[in-house]
Amino acid sequence: MTVSRKPAASDLARSVDLTDEDLVAMYRTVALARAVDERMWILNRAGRIPFVISGQGHEGAQVGIAWPLTRRKDFIAPFYRSIATCLAFGMTAEDILMAQYAKATDPSSGGRQMPGHYGNAENNLLSLSSPVATQMLHAVGIALAAKIRKTGQVAMTSMGEGSSNQGDVHEGLNFAAIHKLPFILVIENNGYAISVPAARQVATPNVADRASGYGIPGVVVDGSDVLGCYRASRAAVERARRGDGPTLIEAKVIRLTAHSSDDQQTKYRPEQELAELRSHDALPRFRDELRAAGVLTDELETTIAAEIKAEVDAATDHSEAEPDPDPSTAMRWVFAEEWPSETPPPWGFGGGHGMEGHGRPDDASAAQGAAD
Ligand SMILES: Cc1ncc(C[n+]2csc(CCOP(=O)(O)OP(=O)(O)O)c2C)c(N)n1
Ligand SMILES: [Mg+2]
Numbered sequence: 001m002t003v004s005r006k007p008a009a010s011d012l013a014r015s016v017d018l019t020d021e022d023l024v025a026m027y028r029t030v031a032l033a034r035a036v037d038e039r040m041w042i043l044n045r046a047g048r049i050p051f052v053i054s055g056q057g058h059e060g061a062q063v064g065i066a067w068p069l070t071r072r073k074d075f076i077a078p079f080y081r082s083i084a085t086c087l088a089f090g091m092t093a094e095d096i097l098m099a100q101y102a103k104a105t106d107p108s109s110g111g112r113q114m115p116g117h118y119g120n121a122e123n124n125l126l127s128l129s130s131p132v133a134t135q136m137l138h139a140v141g142i143a144l145a146a147k148i149r150k151t152g153q154v155a156m157t158s159m160g161e162g163s164s165n166q167g168d169v170h171e172g173l174n175f176a177a178i179h180k181l182p183f184i185l186v187i188e189n190n191g192y193a194i195s196v197p198a199a200r201q202v203a204t205p206n207v208a209d210r211a212s213g214y215g216i217p218g219v220v221v222d223g224s225d226v227l228g229c230y231r232a233s234r235a236a237v238e239r240a241r242r243g244d245g246p247t248l249i250e251a252k253v254i255r256l257t258a259h260s261s262d263d264q265q266t267k268y269r270p271e272q273e274l275a276e277l278r279s280h281d282a283l284p285r286f287r288d289e290l291r292a293a294g295v296l297t298d299e300l301e302t303t304i305a306a307e308i309k310a311e312v313d314a315a316t317d318h319s320e321a322e323p324d325p326d327p328s329t330a331m332r333w334v335f336a337e338e339w340p341s342e343t344p345p346p347w348g349f350g351g352g353h354g355m356e357g358h359g360r361p362d363d364a365s366a367a368q369g370a371a372d
Contacts, residue, residue, distance in 0.1 A: 012293035016227050020295045026063050026088075026226060027290055028304050030283055033059040033084035035308045036093045039316060040100055044261045048320070049100045051115040052261040058188050059084035060282020061221070061251035062158070064229025065186055068237045069154060075142045077126040077135035077157040080116055081188065085158060090123030094315035103322040111325040112333055133159055133166035136185070140172040143183035143246075154240045158186035161250075162193025164207045173246065177214040180245035184236045187248065188223065190255035195268040208250035216246050223253035224282040227289075254280045 007019040037056050043049045055062065062084035066076065071090050078085045083096060095107050099118035102111035108118040108127065119127030126138055139157035146153035163169070164187050176183040187207045191198045204210065211218025217239070221232045229251055236247035254277050258265040266274070278284075290296035 010293045010295050012227075012289070012295060016230060018230075022067075023290055023293075023295050024300065024304075026067060026230075027286055027296065028308070029063045029084060029088050030059045030226065030286060031304065032093060032308050032311065033063070033087050034283055035312045036087070036096055036315075037083055039097070039312050041257070041261070043097075043100070043316070049115060052100075053080045053116045054255075054257040054260070055081040055083040057190060057254035057256035057277070057281065058082075058223065058251075060226040060286055061186075061188060061223035061229045061253050063088045064226040065156075065158075065233040065249065065251065067230050068234040069156060072123060074153050074237075075124040075126070075139065075146075075155045077139040077142070077155070078119075078128045079132070079135060079157075079159045079163070079188075080128055080130060081160070082128060082158060086118065086120065086125055089120075089125055091118070091120050091125065092315070093311050094318055095120060097312075097315045097319040098322065101319040101322070102325070103319060104325040105322045110333060112330075132163035133168045135159065136166070136168045136172040139185075140176050140181060140183055143176060143181035143240075144179065146182055147179065152182075152241060154182045154184065154237055156184040156186060158188055160193060161187055161189040161191075161198055161207050162196065162201050164210075165201060173211075173214045173216070173248070176246040177216045180243060182240035182243070183246040184233070184240060185246065185248045186233075187250040188253050189250055190253045192255055192259070192269075194259045194263065195265075206250055208248055211248040214246075214248075216248060218248045218250065220250050220252065223251035224280050224285050226282055226286045253282075256281065 007021055009019050010023075013020050013023050033055060037052075037054050040049065040052045041054070044052045058081050062082060066085045066088035069076065069089070076082075076085060076089055086096065087093070096118055098106040099108040099113065100115055102113075102115060104111055108120065113127065114130065117127055117129060119125050126135060129135065135157045136159070139155045142153075143155040146155065159169075169185070173185060175181075189198065189207060193201050206218070206220050208218030208220045217236075219232045219236070221229050223229065232249050236249060239245070239247055255265075256277055287296060287301070291301075
């Protein structure tokens with residue numbers, strides 16, 4: 001008699017059609033994102049990296065929501081807090097720290113981007129950018145291309161509740177809804193846009209309430225409930241793949257840190273509010289849920305914690321040891337490497353920037369002439 005060995009599935013895993021292994025992998029990603037983030041703050045305070053914008057408090061929602069998408073098939077246009085999204089979609093702790101250090105070998109941009117503007121073409125992760133909500137139009141455009149090409153791909157973008165007030169969001173959602181594009185908008189509502197509280201940003205209790213104005217579903221999820229986020233995202237992905245159009249998911253999350261390493265949130269958040277934040281943190285909540293379900297044991301938890309520490313330590317050591325970019329190559333990968341015809345560009349091929357033959361602006365007057 002042959003006994004088929006199925007992957008272990010606790011009641012909890014079965015309740016979401018996943019295996020215990022999946023749940024452990026999700027937990028590991030949430031915990032890794034937190035560890036990378038905490039390391040970034042230490043490195044910033046130690047003067048090793050210039051700037052941190054943190055995803056602490058968003059990780060559970062990000063992992064739950066990214067999980068149902070298919071890696072290297074679907075696309076995500078993330079935002080500056082999307083560390084856990086990027087880790088869940090194929091980036092590594094090292095990829096993120098290399099970008100934070102802006103090293104020559106940083107896989108995101110070779111140290112060209114602002115710190116925190118990482119991305120990963122191989123994993124269909126667009127470079128995140130700081131002008132808020134600009135990624136909306138990129139993601140809707142990708143969804144339009146997927147529909148025209150009939151690829152079955154889904155495009156997702158995420159941003160904060162403050163960013164949801166940008167005009168691009170209205171234009172993108174309206175267009176995506178009219179054309180039933182395979183698109184998901186995720187609003188990670190952490191209650192603040194820098195120092196401005198949610199009540200001063202949005203007049204309705206939920207950003208998701210706006211979805212009905214576009215004729216699409218708007219779903220509110222508790223961002224500390226990883227599997228609740230997973231379920232909502234899976235439904236949105238299935239709807240998108242069926243050709244039924246976009247979904248707006250609003251995850252109520254918390255911002256555990258200041259807006260960025262250049263901000264001091266004790267100036268505008270009451271002490272009591274800050275003290276209560278930890279009770280809404282997805283990381284301990286998910287850990288307790290997996291322990292209660294028998295998926296996570298003391299032994300496994302200890303092993304995962306040790307593996308994560310080793311991974312973050314190795315990523316830090318590697319990033320520290322890599323060379324900084326050579327200043328003479330500053331313009332490289334900023335403009336096209338090749339000019340696509342034999343006619344020189346209006347600013348000339350020029351020289352003296354270490355970029356000879358790359359079609360770079362050759363001097364200020366030529367650049368000025370081009371701008372005129
Ligand atoms: C177009 C644009 N306007 C203003 C800013 C300055 N800015 C940076 S972050 C931010 C607040 C965004 O808040 P929210 O969307 O809630 O995201 P959170 O930072 O809370 O995750 C603002 C106004 C910007 N980066 N881009
Ligand atoms: Mg916010």
